[in-house]
Amino acid sequence: xxxxxxxxxxxxxxxxxxxxxxxxxxxxxxxxxxxxxxxxxxxxxxxxxxxxxxxxxxxxxxxxxxxxxxxxxxxxxxxxxxxxxxxxxxxxxxxxxxxxxxxxxxxxxxxx
Amino acid sequence: xxxxxxxxxxxxxxxxxxxxxxxxxxxxxxxxxxxxxxxxxxxxxxxxxxxxxxxxxxxxxxxxxxxxxxxxxxxxxxxxxxxxxxxxxxxxxxxxxxxxxxxxxxxxxxxxxx
Numbered sequence: 001x002x003x004x005x006x007x008x009x010x011x012x013x014x015x016x017x018x019x020x021x022x023x024x025x026x027x028x029x030x031x032x033x034x035x036x037x038x039x040x041x042x043x044x045x046x047x048x049x050x051x052x053x054x055x056x057x058x059x060x061x062x063x064x065x066x067x068x069x070x071x072x073x074x075x076x077x078x079x080x081x082x083x084x085x086x087x088x089x090x091x092x093x094x095x096x097x098x099x100x101x102x103x104x105x106x107x108x109x110x111x112x
Numbered sequence: 113x114x115x116x117x118x119x120x121x122x123x124x125x126x127x128x129x130x131x132x133x134x135x136x137x138x139x140x141x142x143x144x145x146x147x148x149x150x151x152x153x154x155x156x157x158x159x160x161x162x163x164x165x166x167x168x169x170x171x172x173x174x175x176x177x178x179x180x181x182x183x184x185x186x187x188x189x190x191x192x193x194x195x196x197x198x199x200x201x202x203x204x205x206x207x208x209x210x211x212x213x214x215x216x217x218x219x220x221x222x223x224x225x226x
Contacts, residue, residue, distance in 0.1 A: 031212060042116075042203050042216030043157070056213055088155060092214075099145050099207055101214060103157035 002027060004093050004104035012110045013081050021076040021107045025093030031055075032074040033101060034066060037088040049074050050096060078109075086111045114139045114206050118217035125194055126225050132179075133189045133220050135204030143209035146180065146187045151219075152200040160202070163187065191222075199224045 005024045013019050025032050031050045035043035045058040049068035068074045072093075078085055088108050092101040115138045125131045137146070148160040163171045163180050171178050175195075179188045191198055204217040 033213065035214070040219075042205075042218050043214070045213050045215070048213060056211070058213075090157060092157075094212055099209070099212060100159065100162065101212070102159075103149075106155045106157075108155075 006104040010108045023091030024073045029093035033092045035090040081111045116217035122221045124223040135187045145207045147205040148189045149203045150200045
């Protein structure tokens with residue numbers, strides 16, 4: 001049973017560019033949440049997708065957007081990248097009605 | 113809004129010793145869940161232990177146990193017989209019932225020395 005997978009592992013982008021990160025949830029999971037973890041900090045909630053719709057959103061600007069596909073996989077898009085967007089981006093999946101979240105290995109984004 | 117505070121940025125103990133990591137949280141909610149996650153250098157966030165707020169009994173998972181004090185809003189993690197593989201960042205996290213959104217503390221870097 002594959003766990004949560006994320007791609008790519010590492011990514012280097014230039015300020016002002018756009019980036020797309022991908023996540024495949026654990027088998028049987030239908031809810032995907034995205035978190036941003038800056039260096040030396042705890043993860044911060046970006047948003048959550050369920051039934052292909054954004055269900056909850058944290059305190060992040062509109063430059064951060066997402067999508068969930070019918071197979072429950074998800075994308076995180078960030079436009080107009082800033083140096084401060086450099087972080088580890090974590091995807092977590094869960095089943096609706098169940099509270100336990102399983103995390104992927106993350107994507108390390110570096111903005112130069 | 114909920115907040116989670118971990119007051120120990122770093123801790124270091126010898127292998128086989130017992131260590132306790134502290135966590136306090138602030139919430140007006142009655143129904144919630146608390147978690148400890150471990151993040152080794154590989155970056156994968158791994159669930160160590162969870163506690164439902166409505167349960168009075170403290171959760172235990174092998175060498176890991178918690179001391180949940182609901183009135184004091186305290187949720188500490190005890191690691192017994194510590195092992196080198198326990199070296200990692202440890203995060204305390206809060207989830208309001210029905211929210212499926214985790215609120216994390218700043219983390220405690222734990223080093224187990226041989």
